[in-house]
Amino acid sequence: MMHCWIDVEDLIQSASTDNSREIPTPLSIPTDFYPTSVALSKGILLGLDADLVQRRDNYFAFFRLTIRSQLFLPETLRRHLAQHDHTAASSLALRYEHLPYFSHSLEVLLHSVLDDEVDQELNPESALLPTVLSFLSSFPDYLDILVQCTRKTEVRSWRTLFNHLPPPKELFEASLEKSMLKTAGGYLIVMQTLESNHSPDECVRLLQRAQQAGDWELCKELARFLMALDTSGETLRETIERMNVEMSKTESGSIGSRAPTVNGSRRSWTPKLINGVQSSTNSEE
Missing domain, CATH: 1.10.1240 (Methyltransferase, Methionine Synthase (B12-binding Domains); Chain A, domain 1)
Incomplete structure (x- = not known):
């Protein structure tokens, strides 16, 4: 687990002795390795993972360290959207939009929110999934992000997802119109399953x-x-x-x-x- 603050200036102002504001709550990013550094321009966390290695022909064991990495962009965007700060979320996304794995980061964001809210009867005010979908719709890879998410989730999650989306047929037609044929093929499977x-x-x-x-x-x-x-x-x-x-x-x-x-x-x-x-x-x- 790594704890960080998104806005450093806000943290410094809150920690100032001349200011009585409370220190903002840090963002907690779960990791399955020991984080050591942040590649800020790449949007990833870097760390080490230790594996215990024991050979049968020797009487000793040793630890083998492996470099691990993880995207921090999905969790950061999720915090902004949960706080209804769309301006900060859009500004952060614009900063990393040039990365080749930016669409994958948005897919991870959608997948994590969908897993948390699947089969849950939440109030529209407290549900985060509609907010995330509205945010993702402003990106050109929106249609492909939805299909990639369905391919990595169970069918029961599809119904929760498409409760907040247009009918799959409309998304299929939109993919054909943009000549995104493989994406349209993904919506064809969704139509066959849900309709x-x-x-x-x-x-x-x-x-x-x-x-x-x-x-x-x-x-x-x-x-x-x-x-x-x-x-x-x-x-x-x-x-x-x-x-x-x-x-x-x-x-x-x-x-x-x-x-x-x-x-x-x-x-x-x-x-x-x-x-x-x-x-x-x-x-x-």
Whole structure:
């Protein structure tokens, strides 16, 4: 555990003999190692972790020290948001927004708050999750942060999270509009899990966009997703057939449009049954 004060100037003024103000409560950051220093420009705590090593061929043991690190940005942002100090939280986030792991810090913040408030019936005034979500919505990676959080939490946490969010379909459409195809795939799984009247139209559209973008890895993941829903392969076959029909309509309705080509030959998706497993392959005309 490491204790620190966020505002040093406020601490100095409170500790002054000419001031009767109380010293502000320090921020407690839990750690599983012994903290030794702070890399302030990097937003991380540094410390040491000792492991006891004992070899069987010797009669002595020794400690092996390992350097450990931990982000302090999530806990600091959480303190500001809990105190409804959005200005301080935004100023702090702006200072570290250039870091490559800044989005991960926001994801850790959301994950920790969600874990604390899942399955709890809190008053809107005391719940911190809506405040955190409102704060995260001001960042460009907001949609991806939500999906990454769902991938690392249980399904029961999803309902608590999406009680404070727009319907997953709206987030799916927003991801498609921004060409965030893999993020849209994450919302597709959420829709399938939380919505009972889910339609395969979204999967068809996402497959089309993934094929147009040449993202064959995403196409493979979507095919596996459909096979997990229906092990007979019927759902996958119908989805690919619908996708081919939609592409044919698009090509016939546009002037001078052509299907994707490889070495000058047209390519289309055709379903084939191989060894009893429904799969999609590319065939050349």
